Amino acid sequence: MTTTNGVDVEQLGQAIEAITDEPAVGRFAFRATTDWTDALQCVTTIDDFDQAGEQITTRTFEIEGDEPEQILGERTAPNAVELLLAALGSCLSVGYAAHAAAMGIELEELRFELEGDIDLRGFLGIADDVRAGYNAVTCTAYVETDASADELAELRDRVETTSPVMDVIANAVPLETDVVTESRGVRA
Amino acid sequence: MTTTNGVDVEQLGQAIEAITDEPAVGRFAFRATTDWTDALQCVTTIDDFDQAGEQITTRTFEIEGDEPEQILGERTAPNAVELLLAALGSCLSVGYAAHAAAMGIELEELRFELEGDIDLRGFLGIADDVRAGYNAVTCTAYVETDASADELAELRDRVETTSPVMDVIANAVPLETDVVTESRGVRA
Numbered sequence: 586m587t588t589t590n591g592v593d594v595e596q597l598g599q600a601i602e603a604i605t606d607e608p609a610v611g612r613f614a615f616r617a618t619t620d621w622t623d624a625l626q627c628v629t630t631i632d633d634f635d636q637a638g639e640q641i642t643t644r645t646f647e648i649e650g651d652e653p654e655q656i657l658g659e660r661t662a663p664n665a666v667e668l669l670l671a672a673l674g675s676c677l678s679v680g681y682a683a684h685a686a687a688m689g690i691e692l693e694e695l696r697f698e699l700e701g702d703i704d705l706r707g708f709l710g711i712a713d714d715v716r717a718g719y720n721a722v723t724c725t726a727y728v729e730t731d732a733s734a735d736e737l738a739e740l741r742d743r744v745e746t747t748s749p750v751m752d753v754i755a756n757a758v759p760l761e762t763d764v765v766t767e768s769r770g771v772r773a
Numbered sequence: 774m775t776t777t778n779g780v781d782v783e784q785l786g787q788a789i790e791a792i793t794d795e796p797a798v799g800r801f802a803f804r805a806t807t808d809w810t811d812a813l814q815c816v817t818t819i820d821d822f823d824q825a826g827e828q829i830t831t832r833t834f835e836i837e838g839d840e841p842e843q844i845l846g847e848r849t850a851p852n853a854v855e856l857l858l859a860a861l862g863s864c865l866s867v868g869y870a871a872h873a874a875a876m877g878i879e880l881e882e883l884r885f886e887l888e889g890d891i892d893l894r895g896f897l898g899i900a901d902d903v904r905a906g907y908n909a910v911t912c913t914a915y916v917e918t919d920a921s922a923d924e925l926a927e928l929r930d931r932v933e934t935t936s937p938v939m940d941v942i943a944n945a946v947p948l949e950t951d952v953v954t955e956s957r958g959v960r961a
Contacts, residue, residue: 706793
């Protein structure tokens with residue numbers, strides 16, 4: 586087994602080959618269930634996903650959410666827009682580690698500093714001309730490696746053009762919602 | 774103190790008034806630091822944010838990231854695109870609880886089922902015409918409440934037009950990146 590950055594390069598090549606041969610193998614549906622607990626607190630449960638239409642059940646993860654006191658919460662957990670930054674950092678971390686391995690670049694250290702600016706007048710419905718989400722997101726990658734500047738530039742380009750969460754943030758994604766009313770058990 | 778859905782409605786009104794009077798109070802910068810640990814694993818640390826340009830330090834939260842075995846990870850944690858769904862669910866949970874409180878709607882139960890479809894040929898750089906991120910995201914809200922259908926429709930509309938994470942997913946956000954090369958301690 587040849588690993589670079591802890592990534593099994595042979596296995597990575599086989600995965601690319603398998604998905605190239607049979608694109609369905611690369612089709613995933615990820616899922617999460619968020620339960621409101623009280624006030625601005627909630628917990629999201631993640632425990633399965635689909636690959637090529639087949640459901641795969643895994644161990645269960647729980648991610649809590651809350652707002653800081655400044656936004657009427659109790660700061661028992663990060664808030665939604667902080668979780669979004671965690672998603673971006675996680676995505677870039679996977680991207681750098683995997684693409685560097687494929688390119689034969691060894692990483693010594695890798696860290697991302699992420700920031701997003703938001704104007705709460707959007708969320709609070711105070712001003713129609715203020716967007717609800719982040720006005721801008723910035724991310725600085727700190728990389729310790731022996732790779733040349735050219736190799737690093739190529740790595741950055743590969744990561745940034747193929748990062749799922751960068752794509753979702755920087756571009757529009759079709760988002761469909763629905764609301765289902767559930768009646769109380771005592772009635773009906 | 775009057776609370777609806779655990780939200781202090783008076784405090785919410787005061788916050789809206791304060792931010793309407795002085796918009797700077799509603800300006801936040803959220804931050805996260807993601808450290809690559811090994812292979813496709815990382816940990817994101819969240820411990821401070823800015824409000825009106827003032828840094829506020831809070832307790833520290835850590836969010837782990839990994840890929841499932843099917844994407845060459847060890848499934849020690851959710852992956853980045855699952856964290857993104859958790860961010861969306863957390864955001865909608867806060868939105869429903871807070872806007873319902875402001876409207877005087879009591880929620881009994883509230884749950885969100887989220888799903889995102891992705892084609893890994895984008896991430897792996899196999900096909901240029903396949904986007905890296907989610908092709909589509911769906912979210913169904915299950916709401917148990919005594920509110921009328923009209924009130925619930927109004928609540929849904931308020932939440933969906935003011936949800937920060939819905940906005941980030943459904944629309945484009947300016948995203949700027951930078952890469953800084955750090956030299957090893959032993960050299961220099």
